[in-house]
Amino acid sequence: xxxxxxxxxxxxxxxxxxxxxxxxxxxxxxxxxxxxxxxxxxxxxxxxxxxxxxxxxxxxxxxxxxxxxxxxxxxxxxxxxxxxxxxxxxxxxxxxxxxxxxxxxxxxxxxxxxxxxxxxxxxxxxxxxxxxxxxxxxxxxxxxxxxxxxxxxxxxxxxxxxxxxxxxxxxxxxxxxxxxxxxxxxxxxxxxxxxxxxxxxxxxxxxxxxxxxxxxxxxxxxxxxxxxxxxxxxxxx
Ligand code: ATP
Numbered sequence: 001x002x003x004x005x006x007x008x009x010x011x012x013x014x015x016x017x018x019x020x021x022x023x024x025x026x027x028x029x030x031x032x033x034x035x036x037x038x039x040x041x042x043x044x045x046x047x048x049x050x051x052x053x054x055x056x057x058x059x060x061x062x063x064x065x066x067x068x069x070x071x072x073x074x075x076x077x078x079x080x081x082x083x084x085x086x087x088x089x090x091x092x093x094x095x096x097x098x099x100x101x102x103x104x105x106x107x108x109x110x111x112x113x114x115x116x117x118x119x120x121x122x123x124x125x126x127x128x129x130x131x132x133x134x135x136x137x138x139x140x141x142x143x144x145x146x147x148x149x150x151x152x153x154x155x156x157x158x159x160x161x162x163x164x165x166x167x168x169x170x171x172x173x174x175x176x177x178x179x180x181x182x183x184x185x186x187x188x189x190x191x192x193x194x195x196x197x198x199x200x201x202x203x204x205x206x207x208x209x210x211x212x213x214x215x216x217x218x219x220x221x222x223x224x225x226x227x228x229x230x231x232x233x234x235x236x237x
Pocket of ligand 1: 015018020038039040041042043044045046047194
């Protein structure tokens with residue numbers, strides 16, 4: 001089995017007439033945490049949508065686990081173990097934490113990456129709140145809930161879209177810890193972030209994109225050294 005789990009090779013993608021991604025490439029090896037960073041509107045979410053199959057690339061290929069999945073619909077990519085946690089944390093507001101999690105279990109027929117007991121062990125905050133309704137959780141708790149729910153499915157690759165967005169700094173720390181914990185559980189993660197500090201805290205390697213194109217890739221120390229990239233494309237001076 002090769003180390004490579006995901007290979008996005010030179011994809012273009014558009015919404016109608018507006019071309020968003022141009023010759024974009026990235027790869028993720030098994031067990032890695034890789035970040036995709038860039039300014040607002042750079043095309044990060046669009047890249048995740050193309051991988052998941054919500055949007056079909058007009059050029060290039062996407063290979064997952066050795067199989068060409070370019071243009072596969074989302075139910076096919078989900079079946080193969082790709083899970084997307086969107087920016088708008090979609091916990092069911094009227095269901096309890098427990099019920100929300102069981103929805104994730106349903107999809108996997110009980111053979112998820114984690115069991116419900118393991119989820120409660122890894123996320124004690126959710127265990128404490130298992131009878132709370134989704135609508136009564138804080139932003140950070142909702143983020144944990146949707147990540148945990150994805151892990152109750154058979155997840156080989158977790159696509160996390162700006163998990164720290166809108167969270168207070170202390171809660172950002174908690175989310176970073178959660179990402180670290182699930183990575184230690186062996187889950188491979190592609191993390192989209194605008195918060196480059198958060199991305200550097202958890203990811204092994206980074207892809208910086210601008211206007212739908214690759215502008216940099218490298219390790220955390222390499223990105224830290226690339227001051228021009230940090231300033232021009234990430235607004236970090
Ligand atoms: P953000 O942090 O704002 O989510 P992003 O890097 O994820 O930024 P995308 O959401 O991928 O960026 O958006 C890239 C470009 O595509 C933007 O110019 C955006 O306006 C445009 N776009 C996004 N979704 C659609 C859509 N459904 N129809 C048309 N254009 C879209």
